[in-house]
Amino acid sequence: MADEELMEGAGGLISNRVVDTVTYERGNAFCTVQLALTWPSYLIASKTTGHYHLYSTGEMDWPQYWDVLGCLGYFGLIQTGFLNASRMREMTVLRKAPLERHLGQLALPI
Numbered sequence: 001m002a003d004e005e006l007m008e009g010a011g012g013l014i015s016n017r018v019v020d021t022v023t024y025e026r027g028n029a030f031c032t033v034q035l036a037l038t039w040p041s042y043l044i045a046s047k048t049t050g051h052y053h054l055y056s057t058g059e060m061d062w063p064q065y066w067d068v069l070g071c072l073g074y075f076g077l078i079q080t081g082f083l084n085a086s087r088m089r090e091m092t093v094l095r096k097a098p099l100e101r102h103l104g105q106l107a108l109p110i
Contacts, residue, residue, distance in 0.1 A: 033077065053094050062090055 016034040039058030046053055060068075066087070073083035086092045 055094070065092075 016031045018030040018032060037056065037058075039056045041054060041056040041058075044053050044055065045051075069078065069083055069086055069092070072078045073080060082092075
């Protein structure tokens with residue numbers, strides 16, 4: 001995209017809208033993913049470069065969780081293999097994260 005930058009507002013806030021003068025003038029701006037989670041969570045870099053694991057203490061039933069996974073998969077935020085494995089198991093399985101090793105690096109509480 002041309003002239004790509006994040007829109008910054010007053011008070012140290014940052015918008016997820018990506019400014020592109022061509023598409024913005026047509027009312028078709030792009031957005032980055034930014035979430036305000038309601039549960040204590042950690043984002044930790046995976047051993048696979050460019051991938052991350054999100055660990056959260058929030059609880060929901062399987063049908064609700066499956067809806068969340070389905071949306072994340074539909075929009076490409078999680079890989080199809082991860083989505084399918086979670087569906088087959090009716091749960092998500094990640095390696096146990098050594099949080100202590102990561103705290104202070106990328107694995108900041110989010």
